[in-house]
Amino acid sequence: MAIRTQKEVRERAPWWLVSLLALNLGLMSFYATDTATNKNVVGMWLGAAASFFQRPVSWVGGGSVGFFQYVGNLRHAATENEGLKQRLAEAEAELRDARAARDENERLKRLLEIREEADYEIVPARVIARDPSVWFNSLTVNRGSTSGIELNMPVATRDGIIGRVVGVSPVTAQVMLLTDERAAAGAVVGRLGESNALGSVRGLAEDGLLEMRFVSGLEPVKEGDYVVTTGQDGIYPPGLSVGIVVKITPGSATSPHEIRIKPSARLDSLEEVAVLQYKPPPRPAMDRTLPNVDKGKK
Amino acid sequence: MKIKIALCVALAVLLQATLRGIWDPFGHIDLPLVVVVYFALRRDPVQAVIIGTVAGLATDALSVGLLGANGFSKTLTAYVIAAVVTRVMLDNPLLRIPVIAGAAAVDELIYVFLHRLFAQTLPSPFAETTAYKVIWTTVAGTILCYALDRFFSDTAKQRRQFAFRRRIARRGVSSRRY
Secondary structure, three states, X not given: OOOOOHHHHHHHHHHHHHHHHHHHHHHHHHHHHOOOOOOOHHHHHHHHHHHHHHHHHHHHHHHHHHHHHXXXXXXXXXOOOHHXXXXXXXXXXXXXXXXXXXXXXXXXXXXXXXXXXXXXXXXEEEEEXXXXXXXXXXXXXXXXXXXXXXXXOEEEEOOEEEEEEEEEOOOOEEEEEOOOOOOEXXXXXXXXXXXXXXXXXXXOOOOOOEEEEOOOOOOOOOOOOEEEEOOOOOOOOOOOEEEEEEEEEOOOOOOOOEEEEEEOOOOOOOOEEEEEOOOOOOOOOOOOOOHHHHHHHO | OHHHHHHHHHHHHHHHHHHHXXXXXXXXXXXXXXXXXXXXXXXXXXXXXXHHHHHHHHHHHOOOOOOOHHHHHHHHHHHHHHHHHOOOOOOOHHHHHHHHHXXXXXXXXXXXXXXXXXXOOOOOOHHHHHHHHHHHHHHHHXXXXXXXXXXXOHHHHHHHHHHHHHHHHHHHHHHHHO
16 A cells, blocks of 8 residues: 555545445435334444353352452552461452352342243343443343344343343344333233223433323322233233332323333343243234225115 | 554454443443544554444444434544544553543543433433443543553564564574584
């Protein structure tokens, strides 16, 4: 390649800038209008490629955090001699491993409980990455289409639902959390089948809370009530826990309640999740015949 | 050199996605932006905009946000810095701090503006998220730029050249001795 002078490089830079900005604008235009899958194929394949790096780093990283915390604790024990420190380090390392193993065992056991209770298969998965942009709440799990995961499958922990699958590659899946403003689920306050406080839950941009909309102001709702899924959204199975009502601004006959819900699943510290291979029951076909037209024919 | 830069960009993007999974506040550090700013300060606008586009698009591909928004904002930010740095001396450890902070703010403003333009919702509150990002990215970016200097600065290049020459010279001396 010919060596260019600084002046030539500067003269060419605006052309590069315009073409690259145009490329990005084109991509944005294409992406913004594509609502069918919510995700581009290139992104999914890059996600799959990135997972080969993310898995070991997330595995090592989890251990590293514990290690640095341990180092911090040791500073406070300056008066102890080196021998005791060594023994303490060994004991703590063993304890940490044992606790980690016990916690993981507990979490996996609880995931298995979902499988026993549900009439659909579940795929346990490990969280390997979070959304690189701080604006969005999504995560990547280490199971993909080869494990039977499909778009829009619900994802949950033993504590409750956490979101749905919005992108699938052969070995990874991207999950949009319920706290994302674009995520929503049909839910009811109280017991499913007994309460009429039906509404729609979606993410809020504050404190990791959820907002429940369209609940009639005439329905009795109070703080501390449980919220469960109804299954009417065609994504989440009915009866799964969504969260608990933490704040309510009462509505009236003409205005709905304003309800804030704290998710029952701890969305900020997810390690293992369960992808539910739930297929919603088919909806009956809409009756499109016009009775008046039929009458006219007769 | 180009392979090193590509590796550096790839590593920044992958760490960006991975570190947030370990501790959520790490998500406020925009590592790809730091890399983009670092190379934009090297007075090569063409290289800067290409790195900006590649780093931005790779970040977008791993995010559920609008594909191309990060690419656009980082390309524009890189060009602005590269254009300014050819007129004003900015590649100085102290001056880098306001440059990184300004770049983080500009990048975020463009990113949010593009999402609004294309009618995409952003779930996080604007002022709080931008403030956290500027602070975290500035602190981490200042440290990271020092680390990048070890590999990419002219001094590091000279150091490598001198080390090579010293090795050759030592070999020459030892062959004469025996």
